[in-house]
Amino acid sequence: xxTVTQSQPEMSVQEAETVTLSCxxxxxxxxxxxxxxxxxxxxxxxxxxxxxxxxxxxxxENRFSxxxxxxxxxxxxxxxxxxxxxxxxxxCAYRSGNTxxxxxLTFGKGxxxxxxx
Amino acid sequence: xAGVTQTPKFQVLKTGQSMTLQCAQDMNHNSMYWYRQxxxxxxxxxxxxxxxxxxxxxxxxxxxxxxxxNKREFSLRLESAAPSQTSVYFCASSLDRExxxxxxxxxxxxxx
Numbered sequence: 434x435x436t437v438t439q440s441q442p443e444m445s446v447q448e449a450e451t452v453t454l455s456c457x458x459x460x461x462x463x464x465x466x467x468x469x470x471x472x473x474x475x476x477x478x479x480x481x482x483x484x485x486x487x488x489x490x491x492x493x494e495n496r497f498s499x500x501x502x503x504x505x506x507x508x509x510x511x512x513x514x515x516x517x518x519x520x521x522x523x524x525c526a527y528r529s530g531n532t533x534x535x536x537x538l539t540f541g542k543g544x545x546x547x548x549x550x
Numbered sequence: 551x552a553g554v555t556q557t558p559k560f561q562v563l564k565t566g567q568s569m570t571l572q573c574a575q576d577m578n579h580n581s582m583y584w585y586r587q588x589x590x591x592x593x594x595x596x597x598x599x600x601x602x603x604x605x606x607x608x609x610x611x612x613x614x615x616x617x618x619x620n621k622r623e624f625s626l627r628l629e630s631a632a633p634s635q636t637s638v639y640f641c642a643s644s645l646d647r648e649x650x651x652x653x654x655x656x657x658x659x660x661x662x
Contacts, residue, residue: 437592468650478593478640478653524592536581536600536647537608540592 435460437527439541446515447549453500454510454544456525464530467501467508468538473521481523484508486530512546520548552576554654556641562660563631571626571657573641581644582624583608583651584616586637593640599624600647631661 436459446452458467469481484492484501491499496516500509512519525541554575563569575582580601585593585608595608597616605616613635615627624643628635638658642651 470653476638476656476658478642478656480650480652483650526592530648536644537583537595537598538585538593538651540594542590542592 435462435465435527435529435539437525437539437541439525439544441544442542443545443547445547445549446512446519448515448517450515451511451513452515452546454512454523454525454546456508456510456541458506458508458525458527460506460527460529462529462531466528466530467499468526468528469497469499469508469510470524470526470540471519471521472524472543473518478524482510515548517548517550520546522546554641554643554652556639556654556657558657559655560658562662563628564662565632567631568627568629569631569659570628571639571641571659572623573625573654574623575641575643575652575654576622577643577645577652578621579643579645579652580621581647581649581651582618583642583644584614584624584626585640585642586610587640587656588637596626596639628659631659633661635659636661 467484471479526538583598584596599618641654644651
């Protein structure tokens, strides 16, 4: 079974600075997808970024980018120029690319990010 | 375009009561999902529907039933609520099984 580990329960960053959130995963599959979701106090789960395992290029979305290390099974999220609105819980998630799988997302336990003004 | 909507937003039940959580999406997605989120944990899949007319169990299906009423709507029913079902429930949808899942705002359920 696949597992996703987020070992840092909390992190803090100064506004305008850069922060990196760590995530590791365990799988025997070669085809899969990785995601970062943001959950602000409103509880809404918001997709931040998505990475396909077959792509070597790291995904980027504006101030958000990932460092995807397939051999190390590591998938970290870098937030540049942090803003107060980035304060939230961030979840790393895995989904199998196997078409016979049930397409469920396997989530880590999340990391709470606070942004200091 | 509202995306994924869920009703109600909050609910308090007594042990043994039943209720149905409603979910609807207006994105013409084929696949829909129900997750639960417990404190200190990520979301876990309860049931999913890969396409209209099909439903399958996820990781934690015990105590729940689902109905894919039509392409837009996917409901989750608790027949006899238990305190262990106190949680936040999220509905999600995706165009197909392989696509990104988009989430509703969640329902906070407390069972006393």
